[in-house]
Amino acid sequence: MEIKLRPYQLSDVDDFMEWVCDDQVIRTSRLRYYTSREEALDYLREVAIPHPWYRAICLEDRPIGFICVKPGSDYEICRGQISYALGSKYWNKGITTEAVKLVISSVFEEFPNMERLEGFANVEIKASQRVLEKAGFQKEEPYG
Template sequence: MEIDYSSRISIRPFKVTDVDDFMSWAGDDQVTRFLRWKTFTSKEEALTFIKDICIPHPWRRSICVDDHCSISFISVFPGLGNDRCRADMGYALATKHWGQGITTKAVKIALSQVFKDLPDLVRLQGFVDVENKASQRVLEKTGFQKEGLPRKYCHIKGKITDLLAYSFLSTDSTSIE
C-alpha cells in the first residue's frame, strides 16, 4: 500500500545531522545511476560532502518528509557572470520513495522559491539521460518544456551519453497543486 506523502513534503538546506539519511540514498547505486557523482561508500565521506559541498552550495536542498527525514536532494546550479540568467537543476530520490510523486512535489516547491532566491535567474534548465524516463516525467509534470536532444552531451559513469534538454522560464506558471 502506497502512503500519500504529498502534503508532508518540504525542502530545506542540508544539516550535518542528515548524514545517516544521506547515506541511505547516496550509498545506493540505483539512486546515483544517472548522477554525475559516485555512490558514497562511507559515513565519513558523506559527512565531508555535506559539510564542504551541500551546506555552502548556493541552492542545494534536502527533500524531506515531515521536515525530519532527508530522503534525497534537489540542486540548482546558478550560472556566473553573463550566464547568471540561467541555472541547471538536478535531483534524486531514495528508491523506497520512487513512484509516489515526491520528486514532482519537491520540484514544484523549488520552482516557487528559486526565482525569488536568485533574482537574476530567468531560465532554469534540466538535462536528463534519455534512459531516465521517470525524471523526464517529473520535468514534464512540473511544466518544463522539452527543447531537444543534445547528442553525446555528458560523461556519466564512464559513458558519454545523450541527454534530453528541458527548460522552465521565470515567466512560466509556478502554481503548486
C-alpha cells in the same frame, strides 16, 4: 505525503548515507557512491551545506533525497540548472515532481537575475523526464 525542502545539516549524514548508497540511485544519477560516513560528512560539509541552493527533500523532517539549483555565472547569470535524486523506495510517488514544483515557486525570487531554469534528464531515464514535464518544463532538442 507532505514534503519539505530545507538545507542539509551534518546531523543528516546517516539519512543521507541511506539513500546515497542505494545502487539504483547511483545508476540513475550523477552521484558517486560513498563508502564511509566520513566521506559523506566531507561531502555535506564541503559541497552541500555551503552551496547557495542545495536542499534536502524531507519526509517527516528526514532527508530522503536532494534537489539543487546551480545559478549561472558571468554571461549565463540569467540561467540556472536544477538537479535532483531521491531514495529508490520513494520513487513513483510524485515526491520528486512536488519538490521540483516547490523549487519553481521560490527560486526566481531568491535569484532575481535568473530568468530560465533548465533541467537535464538522461534520455534513458524516462521517469526523470516525466518529473520535469509534470512540473511544467518543456522538452527542447539538443543544441548543436
